[in-house]
Amino acid sequence: MEIIDYSSQYDNHIKDLLVELQKYIVEIDKEKYNILTNEYREKYFEKIMDEVNQYEGKIFLAKEEESIIGLIIGVINNEDEKTYDFSAPKRGRVIELIVSNKYRSNGIGKQLLNKMESYFKEVGCKGVLIDVFAYNENAQRFYYKNGYFNRNIEIMKKI
Secondary structure, three states: EEEEEEHHHHHHHHHHHHHHHHHHHHHHHHOOOOOOOOOOHHHHHHHHHHHHOOOOOEEEEEEEEEEEEEEEEEEEEOOOEEOOOOOEEEEEEEEEEEEHHHOOOHHHHHHHHHHHHHHHHOOOOEEEEEEEOOOOOHHHHHHHOOOOOOOOOOOOOOO
């Protein structure tokens, strides 16, 4: 297994991984708000690529033989941000981190995360932001184990 830079020749592999993750999110969503439409595969990939191109993003792929078995997508979240009530340094944002189900628990996610963190450091970021779906407890444990912590928590009530 090796970590490689994005190449468009792997677009279909990337789309497959994005769909695999969305299927999982749909399964664990207790409110059943998340869905997987016929347009998801193409539309979400297009959205991701637009963000990567617009915000100094990077995509790293975990490749085994000719298959892409994992990916991480990150963008530069902002430049230094200061307002009357907030001051934050430049930060990176991980949009997606996916390891195909049958390859999990082999350290691939950690390698991908380390690669993205190195990129963020190279471009002057002082922190990394990641949104995690509340019901994705496996992802939360992974990030906590890798030094991440809760900064903001969104709470919800159905009415």
